[in-house]
Amino acid sequence: MQPPPWNATRSAYPPTGIERELWLLHLEDSELDHELTLAHLARGGLRARVRRIDSEAEFLGALDERDWDAIISDYNLPGFSGLVALDLLKASGRDLPFVLVSGEIGEDTAVEAMRNGASDYLLKNNLSRLVPALLHAVEATEMRRARERADRELDASKQRLRELAQHLQNSIEQERVAIAREIHDDVGGSLTALKFDLAWIARHSDSEVVLARVNSALETVTLAIDSSKRIMHNLRPAILEQGLAAALHWLASRFEKRTGIECEIRLPREAPALPTGVPLVAYRTAQEALTNITKHAQASRVQLDLSLAGGVLSLEISDNGRGLGADDLAKARSFGIRGLHERAGTVGGWVELSSGAGGTTMILSVPLSPLGAVGIPSVPVHDADDPSQWGSL
Numbered sequence: 001m002q003p004p005p006w007n008a009t010r011s012a013y014p015p016t017g018i019e020r021e022l023w024l025l026h027l028e029d030s031e032l033d034h035e036l037t038l039a040h041l042a043r044g045g046l047r048a049r050v051r052r053i054d055s056e057a058e059f060l061g062a063l064d065e066r067d068w069d070a071i072i073s074d075y076n077l078p079g080f081s082g083l084v085a086l087d088l089l090k091a092s093g094r095d096l097p098f099v100l101v102s103g104e105i106g107e108d109t110a111v112e113a114m115r116n117g118a119s120d121y122l123l124k125n126n127l128s129r130l131v132p133a134l135l136h137a138v139e140a141t142e143m144r145r146a147r148e149r150a151d152r153e154l155d156a157s158k159q160r161l162r163e164l165a166q167h168l169q170n171s172i173e174q175e176r177v178a179i180a181r182e183i184h185d186d187v188g189g190s191l192t193a194l195k196f197d198l199a200w201i202a203r204h205s206d207s208e209v210v211l212a213r214v215n216s217a218l219e220t221v222t223l224a225i226d227s228s229k230r231i232m233h234n235l236r237p238a239i240l241e242q243g244l245a246a247a248l249h250w251l252a253s254r255f256e257k258r259t260g261i262e263c264e265i266r267l268p269r270e271a272p273a274l275p276t277g278v279p280l281v282a283y284r285t286a287q288e289a290l291t292n293i294t295k296h297a298q299a300s301r302v303q304l305d306l307s308l309a310g311g312v313l314s315l316e317i318s319d320n321g322r323g324l325g326a327d328d329l330a331k332a333r334s335f336g337i338r339g340l341h342e343r344a345g346t347v348g349g350w351v352e353l354s355s356g357a358g359g360t361t362m363i364l365s366v367p368l369s370p371l372g373a374v375g376i377p378s379v380p381v382h383d384a385d386d387p388s389q390w391g392s393l
């Protein structure tokens with residue numbers, strides 16, 4: 001195969017700002033005009049490798065050959081045209097500077113060319129602008145590419161961060177289950193055995209002193225068992241085994257008792273069947289929202305709504321407190337709400353916050369279609385060995 005015909009321009013003029021040699025495709029049927037263009041490139045101080053082509057087939061072949069820096073194209077070519085070349089370039093998906101050159105380009109054509117993505121247009125009788133126009137187009141394209149590359153890298157990095165955060169949420173949840181199990185099996189088992197032994201001693205002793213000691217020890221063991229149950233429940237809400245509705249009821253009544261803030265709860269008539277992972281995400285969302293209300297809202301009333309409409313599960317928690325601003329959500333050391341966004345993402349859902357003078361509303365939405373709810377690695381919530389039975393004699 002014949003090597004492609006190259007023309008190199010070397011200039012005695014000062015450098016242009018782009019230090020490297022540019023690789024240019026020149027779509028031009030007239031050898032004379034090509035020579036003229038080379039002369040202008042050299043005079044403008046541009047170091048370039050220029051390949052002349054003059055047909056559609058050559059143009060398409062050359063595009064595949066290498067990465068070009070720019071295309072200079074004549075407007076009129078026999079059986080081909082600069083605008084068609086521009087369309088072909090766009091169709092190929094390449095982002096290359098394209099400078100249109102013509103003997104008699106009209107304003108309408110020039111506007112059309114620019115609208116179609118040409119970088120610039122020049123008249124053949126005024127090629128002194130060729131080098132500045134090329135340099136400007138090459139620099140603009142390189143800046144755009146760099147920006148797009150940076151945007152892509154930023155998006156990829158954000159995606160990796162999101163995946164890591166979601167993975168951590170899942171790991172935390174699994175670790176909590178494991179710790180709850182250990183407390184149940186080790187601590188719970190030992191405390192229950194101790195309680196049985198103490199009860200045995202109480203039944204078989206006649207000494208008042210021993211009985212007083214044993215009863216006091218039984219009280220201590222019962223308190224220890226209650227504490228273990230409470231810790232276990234915080235680690236892994238066993239109440240979820242009775243369904244999300246029951247768990248939300250329990251959360252709301254505990255919140256009311258602890259804070260004295262009135263908490264109204266509205267639930268669907270029929271408990272929706274929820275995919276794995278969704279009840280826990282909803283429970284943790286309500287838990288964090290109620291904790292935030294306790295800590296920050298200064299509210300006197302809270303409403304908790306669970307509903308299912310159009311295949312989307314919604315959990316809405318609103319308060320009539322002081323409301324929150326953009327600054328609140330940007331706090332460097334606050335992770336509760338950020339964590340909720342990531343948690344919701346693990347089941348294909350999202351969290352929205354709105355706030356005003358009337359208070360704050362947080363809404364978790366989870367589409368329950370087969371595609372919507374992508375379960376997190378299942379965190380088992382059912383445990384045949386019900387820890388709430390510990391210590392019963």
Ligand SMILES: Nc1ncnc2c1ncn2[C@@H]1O[C@H](COP(=O)(O)OP(=O)(O)OP(=O)(O)O)[C@@H](O)[C@H]1O
Pocket residue numbers: 292293295296297319321322323324328329331333334335336337338360
């Ligand atoms: N219901 C609310 N009413 C008023 N302000 C709120 C409410 N919920 C959150 N905020 C504000 O938004 C901020 C961020 O909340 P977020 O739950 O992310 O973090 P945090 O509660 O401060 O800390 P943590 O990481 O322990 O959750 C809070 O510090 C608070 O200023």
Ligand SMILES: [Mg+2]
Pocket residue numbers: 288291292335336337
């Ligand atoms: Mg919080």
